[in-house]
Amino acid sequence: MPPKRPVPASGIETTKNGERIIPASVRADGSLRPERRVKQGYSPAEDVAAYKNEKEESFSSHQYGHKDYVPPGLAKPTDTEDKKKRRRPKKKGEGGEEGEQLTSTEIATTNVEGVGQEDPEKKARALRKKIRQATELKERAAKGDKLEASQLAKIGMLETFEKELKELNIDDESL
Numbered sequence: 001m002p003p004k005r006p007v008p009a010s011g012i013e014t015t016k017n018g019e020r021i022i023p024a025s026v027r028a029d030g031s032l033r034p035e036r037r038v039k040q041g042y043s044p045a046e047d048v049a050a051y052k053n054e055k056e057e058s059f060s061s062h063q064y065g066h067k068d069y070v071p072p073g074l075a076k077p078t079d080t081e082d083k084k085k086r087r088r089p090k091k092k093g094e095g096g097e098e099g100e101q102l103t104s105t106e107i108a109t110t111n112v113e114g115v116g117q118e119d120p121e122k123k124a125r126a127l128r129k130k131i132r133q134a135t136e137l138k139e140r141a142a143k144g145d146k147l148e149a150s151q152l153a154k155i156g157m158l159e160t161f162e163k164e165l166k167e168l169n170i171d172d173e174s175l
Contacts (some may be wrong), residue, residue: 008046010022010044010046012038013130019035020040020042021035021037022036084112123163124168124170130154130157133175134154134157137151137154138155
């Protein structure tokens with residue numbers, strides 16, 4: 001007995017003489033559907049293999065996407081990363097000690113240091129702006145407006161700002 005060829009999804013069969021046909025079948029209502037010939041070279045949509053992108057397949061088949069992907073917490077740090085972590089000094093705000101409290105002068109210097117640190121004119125301009133804002137807040141407080149804690153802290157820093165501006169020794173006409 002000759003081996004049977006697999007029947008494709010469309011149901012098209014090849015006869016012994018090489019013709020391709022759709023065999024006769026019975027409809028749901030009981031009537032007969034006649035046998036039909038299929039033209040040479042025709043391949044129905046259900047027999048055409050769908051295009052598969054290899055990259056997409058690898059992403060969909062793995063939990064985190066690509067097969068080479070390693071989640072951030074699972075990878076061991078390299079030697080250079082370890083050295084970088086050890087060498088980085090702690091900043092004043094870090095450390096987690098509750099006993100450390102910055103004084104108002106330290107807060108003022110940390111606030112102003114980052115702004116125009118390399119350019120004294122920029123630093124002076126930033127200080128003048130802070131002085132102006134603090135005096136406006138002081139006037140508002142005198143009128144009876146309610147101020148937040150940060151606004152009250154800025155009023156408390158007014159003298160420090162003025163002192164730092166005097167230390168810069170930049171005359172007002174330059175700006």
